[in-house]
Amino acid sequence: MSEEFAGDTPAWTRDHAAGLHRDDSNVAPIIYPPDERLDDGLHIWDTWLLRNRDGSIAEIDGRRVIFALTSPSDLLPGKRHDVATIRYFYSTDGENWTTGGRVFDDGTLGQRQWAGSAMYDPDGDDGEVYFYYTAAGEDDAEELTYTQRIALATGGTVHTDESGLRIDGTWDHRVILTPDGDWYEREAQSRGMIYTFRDPWFFEDPQSGETYLLFEANTPVPEGAGECGDSVWEEFNGSIGIAHSPSGDPTEFELRPPLLDSVCVNQELERPHLVVRDGTYYLFISSHVHTFAPGLEGYDALYGFVADDLRGDYEPLNDHGMVLTNPENAPFQAYSWLVYDHGDELLVTSFFNYFDYNRPNLDDVSLLPPDEQMRRFGGTLAPTVRLGLDGDRTGLVGTLDHGHLPLRRESLPPSWWDQADREGD
Numbered sequence: 190m191s192e193e194f195a196g197d198t199p200a201w202t203r204d205h206a207a208g209l210h211r212d213d214s215n216v217a218p219i220i221y222p223p224d225e226r227l228d229d230g231l232h233i234w235d236t237w238l239l240r241n242r243d244g245s246i247a248e249i250d251g252r253r254v255i256f257a258l259t260s261p262s263d264l265l266p267g268k269r270h271d272v273a274t275i276r277y278f279y280s281t282d283g284e285n286w287t288t289g290g291r292v293f294d295d296g297t298l299g300q301r302q303w304a305g306s307a308m309y310d311p312d313g314d315d316g317e318v319y320f321y322y323t324a325a326g327e328d329d330a331e332e333l334t335y336t337q338r339i340a341l342a343t344g345g346t347v348h349t350d351e352s353g354l355r356i357d358g359t360w361d362h363r364v365i366l367t368p369d370g371d372w373y374e375r376e377a378q379s380r381g382m383i384y385t386f387r388d389p390w391f392f393e394d395p396q397s398g399e400t401y402l403l404f405e406a407n408t409p410v411p412e413g414a415g416e417c418g419d420s421v422w423e424e425f426n427g428s429i430g431i432a433h434s435p436s437g438d439p440t441e442f443e444l445r446p447p448l449l450d451s452v453c454v455n456q457e458l459e460r461p462h463l464v465v466r467d468g469t470y471y472l473f474i475s476s477h478v479h480t481f482a483p484g485l486e487g488y489d490a491l492y493g494f495v496a497d498d499l500r501g502d503y504e505p506l507n508d509h510g511m512v513l514t515n516p517e518n519a520p521f522q523a524y525s526w527l528v529y530d531h532g533d534e535l536l537v538t539s540f541f542n543y544f545d546y547n548r549p550n551l552d553d554v555s556l557l558p559p560d561e562q563m564r565r566f567g568g569t570l571a572p573t574v575r576l577g578l579d580g581d582r583t584g585l586v587g588t589l590d591h592g593h594l595p596l597r598r599e600s601l602p603p604s605w606w607d608q609a610d611r612e613g614d
């Protein structure tokens with residue numbers, strides 16, 4: 190069967206989501222503010238690693254690189270999305286990070302840049318970076334707008350010397366994907382909350398060697414379609430989109446039907462990404478409590494799905510889909526989780542969001558009074574969480590420090606399970 194006609198879209202259903210609950214396997218420990226932030230002058234949130242084409246973490250002359258959405262730390266955290274600027278940071282040990290600076294000086298598309306991914310090609314001139322991002326807002330509009338397009342910047346290169354690592358070059362920016370209105374909702378079709386078409390994620394399928402881009406989107410549901418028991422639920426129409434590069438050229442992609450959707454369940458399946466282990470595909474997204482349809486109890490959490498090939502019949506991990514969430518007394522302490530493979534375990538990084546804050550009836554924390562927003566926003570990387578994985582079950586097995594991102598060759602300290610085994614001896 191050709192992958193263009195792979196049949197019905199797998200669904201995250203209300204039945205699955207009705208089982209969502211916190212338990213010992215999925216609740217992260219409470220996060221305390223770190224002694225040191227990534228950068229005192231900056232608030233940072235969505236973060237991603239520079240990766241090689243095969244998805245492994247790039248290491249350039251002994252340094253790994255992360256990119257993050259940033260805003261000045263004296264700006265109100267609730268306003269940060271409106272000014273988001275992508276900066277890079279690098280580290281030799283995965284624990285201490287140096288701020289590199291802004292990735293782009295000018296020429297970016299959109300009024301501001303939202304999350305994406307970055308692929309490193311060491312064979313390009315000087316080590317070339319393919320930088321996928323969300324161009325948010327119309328370039329020439331005077332007011333802030335919420336249009337989202339998937340953009341690519343090429344032409345940037347990585348240089349290293351004794352003093353550090355530098356990413357520069359003359360970037361060429363272009364829009365590579367916009368919603369088609371058929372598989373993927375356009376802004377004008379959106380019935381509820383603002384539509385989504387963002388967060389591009391480069392992915393090379395290890396089984397087929399084919400080149401893809403995943404992204405966050407919505408499935409168009411015309412008024413009166415009768416998709417759900419209640420027509421209001423139809424506005425909750427998140428999907429995980431995918432585009433294919435038939436030639437393998439990382440600059441040319443064509444839309445394909447979504448990998449999964451959550452019509453009647455949830456409006457935002459954010460920052461989709463895949464980890465492939467022994468031929469099993471683990472698909473992860475982040476989502477918010479307030480983007481679940483009425484009648485469902487969700488959480489700000491990392492969710493995951495599993496299938497036995499890229500276009501497989503994805504089933505939610507742990508039956509309901511939740512993999513990692515925040516404690517009940519700190520429900521917004523972390524967000525925007527990113528999972529990567531570390532051999533025996535999966536490692537999960539995220540950002541330290543609003544801490545010491547528990548008003549479930551006010552889940553949009555940007556509505557907090559300004560001084561409370563300032564006092565309670567982490568704005569730096571959260572502690573890395575270690576997950577055990579067994580088939581379609583996941584469980585927390587430990588944590589590392591804020592922003593500690595080990596490479597696969599770097600060993601981890603004993604996990605909670607190892608320690609329990611030892612105590613049991």
Ligand code: FRU
Pocket residue numbers: 234235258270273303304305323387388405459460524525
């Ligand atoms: C997730 C997210 C992304 C988006 C960014 C904007 O935290 O909503 O989907 O790219 O934040 O700041």
